[in-house]
Amino acid sequence: MKLRYEFAIMDMGGEFAAVPVGEDANKFHGMLKLNAVSADILEQLKEDTTPMKIHLHLKEKYADSTDEEIAEVLVKFLNQLNHEGLLEKIAENERKIFIF
C-alpha cells in the first residue's frame, strides 16, 4: 500500500502538518495534523510498503513500546487514512486490517 497523493510533511514544533502536493493536490482539500508517530508512518507510506514493514520500522524506532501498542497505533492510523481515501494499492491480505 502507499499514499494516493504526494504529501509535504513539516514539523510545526512538536506537531506535524502534512499537505498534499503535485497535480492531484486539489483532489484532497485540507491538511493532516499529525503527531510524531503518525508523521513517521506517513513518511513510510510515501513508497509502496506493507503494514508489517511499517510495524518493523516503528519497533526499531520505538523500542520501549510493545508489539501490541505499536500495532494498535498503526492500525488506527491506517484506518483513518483509508477512511479519508488517502491509500491506494492495498493488497487483498492487507484489507483485513480495515474496519471501515
Place this chain on the structure above:
Amino acid sequence: MTFTVSLAGISIEIQSLYNDVYELCRDYLTGQSPDFCVAVAQADIDFEREKSASEAKHEGRPAVDFSNGYLETLAVYRKIAEKMLEYDAFLMHGAVVALDGKAYLFTAPSGLGKTTHTRFWLQKYPEAFILNGDKPLLRMVQGQFFACGTPWAGKEGQNKNAMLPLGAVCALFRGKENHIERIPFDKVFPLVIGQTYRPGDAAQMKKTLELIGALGKCTRFYAMACNLDPDAARVAKEGMTKDE
C-alpha cells in the same frame, strides 16, 4: 507591456498582455532593476479561468465570466507568490491593519468578518490604516517577519505600499462577546496553513511550510471571539499589545 514593481522589498519585472495588471500596480511601480521577472501567456489566463470555474462548481455557485485582463492579474500574483518563496516570503489570506508602526494580521475563513473588524480599527484609531485587506505577503528578514502591502487586496482593494514588522496574527471567530486570548502555535497552524497560498510544486510547498513553521517560532498568535460591537477593535488591540 513591461514594467517593474516593488513588493515586499523585492523588485519584479512584469510582462503582461493586458493593461489591468499595470493599472492595479500603479502605486507599486519602481525604477529599480528587477530581482526577477514574471511573464504571462494566454495559457496562464486560461488556467485561471478554468480554476475559477472549478472553484465555483465546488462551492455550488454560478461561474463568473471574468475578463482576460482580470484573470491575468490573478495569474501574475500566482507567479509572484511562487517565486517570492525564494525570498522567504509567502502569501497568506487575511486582513492586515497597521498601527503604531506594527502590523496585525487577522485571519479567518471568507465571510467571517475580517473586513468589518478592521473597519472598527479605523474608526477607533484614526492613525491606523489597512496595509492589505485580503492577500498580503509575509516576509522573513533576519529572523523577523514583516507584513507587506500588495495591490492584490480583495473586493475593497484596501492596501498601502508599505512593509511593517508583524506584531501578531489573530484568528477571528464569531462570538456573543468580544474576547481575545493568546494561543500556542500548535493550536492555530492548521488554520494558518488553510489560509495560505499552496503551490502545487512539492519543493515550493515544503518551503511554504518551512516559512509557516518559522512564523510560528517568532510570532505571537491569538484567537478572538468577536461580535459586531465596534469595541471589538479596542479588545483586540489591547489584547495583542499587552504582551509586547
